[in-house]
Amino acid sequence: MEELPFMLVKEIGGPSGVVAEHEEFLKKHFRLITLKEFMEDKTHFSERITCIFGWGVKLKIDQELLQSLPNLKVIGVAGAGVDHLDLKMISTFGVKVTNTPQEVTSATADLAMTLLLASARDLLAGIQVAVSPDTETYPLNWMSDEVTGSTVGIIGMGGVGYKIAERARAFEMKILYHNRHRRKEEEERAVGATYCEKVEDLLEQSDYVILAVTLTSETANMIGKRAFELMRPTATLINISRGAVVDHNALVEALQNGSIKAAALDVTFPEPLPRNHPLLKMKNVILTPHSGTATHHCRRRMMMKVVDNILAVIHGQPIPNEVFQK
Incomplete structure (x- = not known):
């Protein structure tokens, strides 16, 4: 059986993590690695992680993190805005960025x-x-x-x-x-x-x-x-x-x-x-607390589109929503 792609997430559940009710769906497609797990065992995970699931600004994506992930292919952003990301810096690592504009x-x-x-x-x-x-x-x-x-x-x-x-x-x-x-x-x-x-x-x-x-x-x-x-x-x-x-x-x-x-x-x-x-x-x-997309249906649509985007990159297929540096 082919090994699932390793996905880095901030955490599972809680105010900063992947929505708990989405965990089951995500685990059908990815091996989820929390930031805490990664930091505790970089040697084991650094070369295996190929994608990042980013909910807003909760997971800081900087040069240090990217340098520690040599096989990273894609950052999947849940949402339309990517102003929190340094697209130029990310592109120098050959990493693609995707988002979910229609879903929001x-x-x-x-x-x-x-x-x-x-x-x-x-x-x-x-x-x-x-x-x-x-x-x-x-x-x-x-x-x-x-x-x-x-x-x-x-x-x-x-x-x-x-x-x-x-x-x-x-x-x-x-x-x-x-x-x-x-x-x-x-x-x-x-x-x-x-x-x-x-x-x-x-x-x-x-x-x-x-x-x-x-x-x-x-x-x-x-x-x-x-x-x-x-x-x-x-x-x-x-x-x-x-x-x-x-x-x-x-x-x-x-x-x-x-x-x-x-x-x-x-x-x-x-x-x-x-x-x-x-x-x-x-x-x-x-x-209100930045809650434009904060409905159960919207957040699930966003999560599923992130999965579509990331899998398309990993499998070399056309990417539904790739973000290009302007």
Whole structure:
């Protein structure tokens, strides 16, 4: 019987490891080696490990690790973003990188709309009214906003951004979008989206601005003081991309001085924020723990696509989702 490929993982189970319920499936295809096992017996494992399963930034992949894995062929990333990896350095070792962009789109778009709706309807404050021991009657003058008929501006119209547009259309929202490359006209018509060549035009017109871009040198801190000055004082910023896309100091200032109304963030920089960070204490901010893909179905799809990608590399077959250095 042919020996299974050896796969390096951070750990199995726990907050940083391979999801425990995925272990059985993975063990059908790989011999799983935890980082602890590897560090305790490098001599035995270093030449046998041919692949790495990477969940986000949980397993640090640096030059020292790669030098200790001479037969490594592929790093399979569970997720779309690879900004945490030094692709140029990895490529010098002849190692391929794969990801799972299609598998994350629906769940992440669902969370974007969850944050939009929760912020618009002031859900956190409403819950407090409902559960407060001081509440004797529900006040008729407690009101929030509805999204029907409002304008959402989506910055980044890739797979996730387009899924957000599909959901926004169902809420009868006016949809604007900005992207490096304009979508085909038939794709725009399908969701009723209008292209803004200049991001400034989108910022000025939107009631809700959703960030769905990848993190690059061009998008880092793209939403800063100037962007907040352009946004409406009644606008809400929603970020489900990467925390570093937003200048957090400028965001705090904009929320404090009323340049924008609110923010709903699934991602921050750093993650998590320091426990004394101002954003943690603001009533007009919703924070979630980078949970865009955190559903049972989504995480399983991601895991299975990682397996497909890695096995394709190992067996010399066409790779479904290879990441190339730009």
